[in-house]
Amino acid sequence: MAITGLFLISFLIVHLLGNLQLLDLSVEGQEKFNAYAKFMTSFPLIKIISYVLYISILFHAIDGIVLVMQNRKARPERYKSWKPNTNSIWASRNMGLLGTIILAFIIMHMGQFWYQMHWGDIGVDSEGNKNLAAVVIKTYQDGSAGLIFVLLYVISMAAIAFHLWHGFASAFQTFGLNHKRYTPVIKKVGYGISVIIPLAYAIIPVYILMAKN
Amino acid sequence: MDLKLKIWRQANQNTKGELKDYAIKNVSADSSFLEMMDQLNEELITKGEEPVVFDHDCREGICGMCSLHINGEPHGPQNATTTCQLHMRKFKDGDTIYIEPWRSRAFPVIKDLSVDRNAFDRIIEAGGYVSVNTSGNTLDANAMPVPKADADEAFNSATCIGCGACVAACPNASAMLFVSAKVSQLSLLPQGKVEAKDRVLNMVNQMDLEGFGNCSNVGACAEECPKEISLENIARMNREYLGASLASSK
Structure with missing residues (x-):
């Protein structure tokens, strides 16, 4: 969980930096994004990393499901009175639930953009690159469906925020890195990225929606 | 003070248990939680009812025998305190108190609030020891230098009383x-380093076998x-386990 988790966080950062280009909605900006999307889906090294990424997502999800099932079996009879908030934070106890929300989002997100980019009939821009920018803009601006997709996106980012709030520092503990000097820093970095990354992501569809007309 | 108690009653491992309501009057705020339980049991025995079974031994907070999941928390609401050291002044007159056993597949209920914690003993048997010759030629402990920081850290770890909270x-x-x-x-001290690799592998393996x-x-x-x-x-332990898994002699 820790190895794949940290790898997936590194993906979140790269993916975010690339897609922040969508904040430039001018024609040139869209064409720049389309050229970037073409590069990301055709450059061999990126392709190899993307396969590692798909495997990591699957492994992280399946391992998570196995762990949740084992952990439930470890306590067949539940407590009638149970006050977990006195000793731990909600996110740490609900990583499975948060992960499920995130997985559902990833499937929807890949269906909306990844699938369209690879196999959809989405047309090309003036440079001859597949016009993914137009697909993104349409998805988040298209009437009430657009509004719902923006809302789902923001909710999913909140789930990622809670998931990282516990997950980032937890990965280091799993590796055995717990040190009086470093652990407080790791925790602060974790809290920082768990707020900044999902927030920056959420800005993209909200901005596209607000830029309508 | 007068209290309402909701106590888990279960005849044995194979029967289903349930929470039963009890009312107890005139509990001294100065009594410990276990003394309150004693008071309840005396009343139950006087009435000819089955007393509530719960684990206890030294009642000094050092043996690890007492347990009880009190109002949703192991050993009750006070931090860094065993149930035997918890006092009734932590509760208010008229309070309802839930009292349940530790809940874990690896700790089956023996009766009522008493659970079988032998899983911990089997984990210790799997590697929680140092193999030293005790037939008269043991080294003087002081002959083996131990850095103060390591000794303190090992001591802190050794304060675990194995209660299962x-x-x-x-x-x-x-x-x-x-x-x-x-x-x-053990692994922080020179005597324990000798068997450190096998110890962590065997103890973690036993822990998994017990169903935790x-x-x-x-x-x-x-x-x-x-x-x-x-x-x-x-x-x-994660560090040691990782290291031992990668570089085990076996």
Whole structure:
């Protein structure tokens, strides 16, 4: 969980930096994004990393499901009175639930953009690159469906925020890195990225929606 | 003070248990939680009813025998305190108190509030020891230099009384805090380093065999531990386990 988790966080950062280009909605900006999307889906090294990424997502999800099932079996009879908030934070106890929300989002997100980019009939821009920018803009601006997709996106980012709030520092503990000097820093970095990354992501569809007309 | 108690009653491991209501009057605020339980049991015996079975021994907070999940927390609401050291002044007149046993597949209920914690003993048997010759030619302890910081850290880990509150508190019913404290108290010292690799592998293996859950670094264990065993122990065990798995002699 820790190895794949940290790898997936590194993906979140790269993916975010690339897609922040969508904040430039001018024609040139869209064409720049389309050229970037073409590069990301055709450059061999990126392709190899993307396969590692798909495997990591699957492994992280399946391992998570196995762990949740084992952990439930470890306590067949539940407590009638149970006050977990006195000793731990909600996110740490609900990583499975948060992960499920995130997985559902990833499937929807890949269906909306990844699938369209690879196999959809989405047309090309003036440079001859597949016009993914137009697909993104349409998805988040298209009437009430657009509004719902923006809302789902923001909710999913909140789930990622809670998931990282516990997950980032937890990965280091799993590796055995717990040190009086470093652990407080790791925790602060974790809290920082768990707020900044999902927030920056959420800005993209909200901005596209607000830029309508 | 007068209290309402909701106590888990279960005849044995194979029957289903349930919470039963009891009312108890004139409990002294100065009595310990276990003395309150004694008072209840005396009343039950006087009435010809079956007394409530619960574990206890030294009543000084050092043996690890007392347990009880009180109002949703192992050892009750007071931090760093065993149930026997918890006093009734922590509760208010008229309070309703839930009293349940530790809940874990690896700790089956023997009767009422008493659970079988032999799983911990079997984990210790799997590696929680040092093999030393005790037939008269043992080294003087002082002949083996130990850095003060290591000695203190090993001592902190060794204060674990093996009560099982960590398992009871963990949403996964994981025993990692207990096992890691026992691994640490030995591996930090020169006498324990000799068998460190096999020890961590064998103890973790036994822990998994007993049916405890997995650690997901929630941290509830350390918060509820009456001896304040820290999560650093779990990180140390993870380190040792990783190292031993990669470079085991077997």
